[in-house]
Amino acid sequence: MGFPDRIERTIELTRPPAAVWAALTTAEGLGTWLGNQAVVDLRPGGTAQVKWDSGDKAELTIERVEEPTVFGFTWHIYGLPEQDPRRTYVEFTLEPVGAGTRLTMVESGFAQLPDDDYRKAYDANTGGWTHELGELVEYLNAA
Known part of the structure; x- marks a missing residue:
């Protein structure tokens, strides 16, 4: 295929890996920055x-939990019917950098x-991420 299979973003965060891990993997964290609950x-x-x-709403199936460095899940692909079994895989990797964390998604x-379907899903998720x-x-800076 002539288009990318993945979206990748790397950001530098001022918070330590433990704080970033909690933001990614707890109900309080996900329910604040990714959704509302x-x-x-x-x-x-x-x-x-x-x-x-x-x-x-979104349902995530958790695939990898390697605290405090890797969190991965699969989820429904935007634009496909709810019953479609195809999923994308999202993985967060945390790396300590000084007092902060380098997060790669x-x-x-x-x-x-x-x-x-590709164009709709890829474009929506690129903007979404x-x-x-x-x-x-913002969530981590407010903590």
């Missing part, structure tokens, strides 16, 4: 539900989609 069963095979005030799995990671920075 969350429930998290933090274990491989566990799930997390994230809800927004708009009524939108990679979402992959877009190449499984036909052109029209810019917004959501900005909210993560």
Whole structure:
């Protein structure tokens, strides 16, 4: 296919890895920066539900929990019918940098989609991650 399979973002955070880990993996954290409310069963095979005030919601299946360095999950692909079994994989990697943390987020799995579905999902998630990671920075800076 002639288009990228992944979205990757790296940001430098002033907070230590433990604080960033908590923001990524707890109901309080996810329910503040990613959505407006969350429930998290933090274990491989566990799930997390994230809800927004708009009524939108997302169900995450937790795939990797390697505290305090790697958190990964799969979730529904934007624009596909709810019953579609295809998912993308999102992985956060945390690396200590001085007193702060380098956070790398990679979402992959877009190449499984036909052109029209790909463009809708990839574009929406590219913009979505810019917004959501900005909210993560704000959440951590306010803590």
